Amino acid sequence: MSLLELDSVTLKFGGLTAVNDLSMSVEEGQVFALVGPNGAGKSTVFNLISRFYTPVTGSIRFDGKDVLKMAPHEVPNLGIARTFQNIELFHQATVLQNLLVGRHRHRKTNMIAQMLHLPSVRAEEREHRHAVEEVIDFLDLQPYRNSRIAGLPYGVRKVVELGRALASKPRLLLLDEPASGLSVEETQNMRWWIDDIRRHMGITVLMVEHDMGLVGKVCDRVLALADGAKLAEGTPAEVQSHPKVIEAYLGTNAVSKGGKVA
Ligand SMILES: Nc1ncnc2c1ncn2[C@@H]1O[C@H](COP(=O)(O)OP(=O)(O)OP(=O)(O)O)[C@@H](O)[C@H]1O
Ligand SMILES: [Mg+2]
Numbered sequence: 412m413s414l415l416e417l418d419s420v421t422l423k424f425g426g427l428t429a430v431n432d433l434s435m436s437v438e439e440g441q442v443f444a445l446v447g448p449n450g451a452g453k454s455t456v457f458n459l460i461s462r463f464y465t466p467v468t469g470s471i472r473f474d475g476k477d478v479l480k481m482a483p484h485e486v487p488n489l490g491i492a493r494t495f496q497n498i499e500l501f502h503q504a505t506v507l508q509n510l511l512v513g514r515h516r517h518r519k520t521n522m523i524a525q526m527l528h529l530p531s532v533r534a535e536e537r538e539h540r541h542a543v544e545e546v547i548d549f550l551d552l553q554p555y556r557n558s559r560i561a562g563l564p565y566g567v568r569k570v571v572e573l574g575r576a577l578a579s580k581p582r583l584l585l586l587d588e589p590a591s592g593l594s595v596e597e598t599q600n601m602r603w604w605i606d607d608i609r610r611h612m613g614i615t616v617l618m619v620e621h622d623m624g625l626v627g628k629v630c631d632r633v634l635a636l637a638d639g640a641k642l643a644e645g646t647p648a649e650v651q652s653h654p655k656v657i658e659a660y661l662g663t664n665a666v667s668k669g670g671k672v673a
Contacts, residue, residue: 487515494576
């Protein structure tokens, strides 16, 4: 059984078919990339998995469970965490506070216990702090731990968003363009982190990315979308040299010249 399975999923926005009869399977332990030109429907696929949208037809299963039966707030409890194309953080809060938000799904004590500051509450707080400190160390966020998000450079905010998702200790991490807007050095770091997230933390990664260099280095499997439909699927090399993919990115001329998507 695959960890994540989409079967014949279609979503329309009025007259526009944003996702068109899409089937895909992500296996546990994989780093899987969704690629495609702007407007192909990549972020919409993430929004479907997160239950922000409900498809017209099709099914989405995670670890055998029917995701479409869940409300959006229940999805993180399944063990699915995500980052957003346009970074969604609490800008007036610190890095540490934002990372602690990622622990929300693990909060077990109720409000009364918290008000009375019972030992169970203190034990739980220690556990959350510990999980967050691990993330801070892993992503080298120590210098920024008490900084407010609003004053931080873009590249650091992206790392904090990754950290918030990791703090929830997910089984599946959805990364929407993790390298967009990053410098060459920051992209290199992102590459090592994604490698480690899979190898050492055992987390499955589904990412949307335009940087085919990064995709080629970290991903096992790639699915190319255009106009919401699957164009090709395979290894990064297979997908990059697929005629339909070259045509979607570069036009028909590039195919006849034997092009490859860079
Ligand atoms: N909430 C919405 N209402 C109407 N149309 C939408 C909505 N969200 C996305 N779309 C449209 O659906 C299509 C797919 O959008 P989506 O954001 O999924 O593309 P994408 O592949 O993530 O593109 P990009 O690489 O630019 O981020 C686009 O034509 C977009 O304009
Ligand atoms: Mg997008």
